[in-house]
Amino acid sequence: MILVVDNHPFQYEMEKICTIFFSQEKIKTVRESDETGERVFTSLRENVITVKAFVNSKSAVKSCRYDLDDAEMQMARMLVEVLSGLTGKKPKWGVLTGIRPTKLMRSEIEKSGREKAIEFFEKNYLVSHDKAILCADVAENEQKIISRVDSHSCCLYISIPFCPTRCKYCSFVSHSVERTNKLVDPYVEALCREIELSGRIVRSTDLRLDAVYFGGGTPSTLSAQNLRKVLSCVRDNFDLDDNVEYTVEAGRPDTVDREKLEALKEFGVGRISVNAQTLNDEILAKIGRNHTSDDFYKAIALAKEFGFDAINTDLIAGLEDESYESFCENIERTIELSPENVTVHTLCLKRSSTLVTDSRKVRRDEKTVDMMVEYANKRLLESGYEPYYMYRQSKSLGNLENVGWCKKGKECAYNILMMEEVSTVIACGAGAVTKLYDRKTGKIERIFNFKYPYEYIDRFEETVERKQKISEFFGK
Ligand code: SF4
Known part of the structure; x- marks a missing residue:
């Protein structure tokens, strides 16, 4: 698909919109084109915005007078209208392509x-x-x-970038622990050093810890002994009073056991995530999860014995070969289990996932995925859940959303504060990104840690140096 951008600065937004309509195609952007074939032409000349498209052997055109304050939106709306008319596809989020x-x-x-x-x-x-x-x-x-926190709020994020195996759809920096086993101990050592350093820095500022979140990867991939090491390091270096929300993802049911849950409970963790993604065993095997639905039911039953404040479970709409009926069944079975939180993701076709790098082209019926998401929304609402946080990702099927649902009063504050960027996040570990919230402007400055565990371990002193920026930022 060719996108012509003629004399205007809205290339990025127009490309994003074209991606919604032609998600399986490469968009080639040019300044002018005399090519024939499928193409979209966008132009701003002599105070007139014009959008023309030639798609599916049909063409359509729209134009309007340019309004200085609304030009980008004018062009975006016309592009959506023109492409909707030609393709029959009506994106439910309209021109909105952003994450938040x-x-x-x-x-x-x-x-x-x-x-x-x-x-x-x-x-x-x-x-x-x-x-x-x-x-x-x-x-x-x-x-x-959000109204409960002030600009001194901060969260601590701990990254554990290891998983038992890599899921086919995964786009995170996560390593199969079987292949990287020898990195785990040195990683935990380095991570604890970074947590100590971060604790010292936070104590020297006027930041107040509101939430701790262990994500990744799958934190519960660590042995109980290593998990205890990291948990005790957090306890020794941060002020964990009763108001601090404490979450650890134990996403893969095959990593959950009594010893690890005991460790989490002992160190004051109140919330965990145990994820099914689907309860269909054939599909679980296809997506490389290495566990069955039975493993998931057992892990949930075990976790419930420990009386955590909240258990979250994730499901994905649009998994390879999952039918609408199978997805609805997942929703019903999950509701029966009555976790405090349910997060429904729409499958995202990221270039870094095996799903996409696999040779064959991924095709999905976006209408069915849309019906799945609608079913989840309806049934969760009817079952007493409230939608409490949301984000969108580019390349998600049908350009649809991911929504966190919770029982009344059981929201995960970290998810909201992080997603809405209203709090400082001090992040430790490989691939972690510290976000510094500027109290005057509300803007965020970022400090990036090295992405891969081996880099993070080998170049640890550079991470130490980068982290000094936190003190400078809050000393301003
Ligand atoms: S459990 Fe999550 S982080 Fe780990 S491989 Fe699967 S999708 Fe990626």
Whole structure:
């Protein structure tokens, strides 16, 4: 697919919109083209915006007078309208391509109230009525948590980038522990040094710890002994009073055992995640998860014995070969288990995942994925869950969203604070990104750690140096 960008600065947004309609194709952007074939032409000349497209042997054109304050949106809306007309595809998030639609919604609600904000989303961004309502619900639920924190709030993120095996759809920096086993002990050593350093830095500032989150990877891939090492290092270096929310992902059921759960409980962890992704054994085997639905049920039953404040479970809509009926069954079985949180992701076709690097082309029926997401939203609402956080990823099927659902009062504050970027996040470990929240501007500055465990271990002194920026930032 060729995208012509003629005399305007909105290339990035127009490319993103083309990707929604032609998700399986490469978009080639050019300044001018006399090529024939499928192409989209976008132009801004003599105060007129024009969008033309030649797709599926049909063509359509729209133009309007340029409005200085709204030009990008004008062009984006016309492009969505033209491509919708030619392809029959109506993206439910309209022109919105960003990760955090709820940020926009919160600011609209603050400006003009819920109803007007919903209307604005529908008219200005061409968002469907249902998605605008979902977004408003999430934004209002998030606001309850956000209003409890001030600009001194900080979260601690600990990255454990190891998993028992690599899932086919995974795009994270996560290593199969079988292949990288010898890195684990030196990694834990380096990680504990970084946690100590971070504790010292945080104590020298006026930051207040609100949440701790272990993610990755799968933190529970660590042995109980290594898990204890990291947990005790956090306890010794941070002020973990009763108000601090403490979450550890134990995402892979095949990593959950009594000894590890005892360690989590002993060190005050209140929330864990045990993820099914699907309860269909054939599909679990196909996606490389290395566990069965029975392993998942057993892990959940064991976790429940420990009385954590909240257990989350993740499901994915759109997994390879999963039918609509099978997905609905996953939702029903999960609701029966009654976890405090359920997170429903839409499958994302990231270039770094084996799913995409595999030779054959991935094709999915986006209509079915849409029906799956709608079913999940409806049934979770009916079952007493509230949508409490949301994010979107590029390359997700149908350009759909990921939503965290919770029983009343059981939201994970870390997910909200991190996603909405309203708190400083001090992050430790490979691939971790520290985010410094500027109290005056609300903007975020980032410090990146090395991505891979071997780099993180070998170049640890560089991480130490980079971390000094935290003290400089808060000493400003
Ligand atoms: S469990 Fe999560 S982090 Fe680990 S390989 Fe699977 S998707 Fe990636």
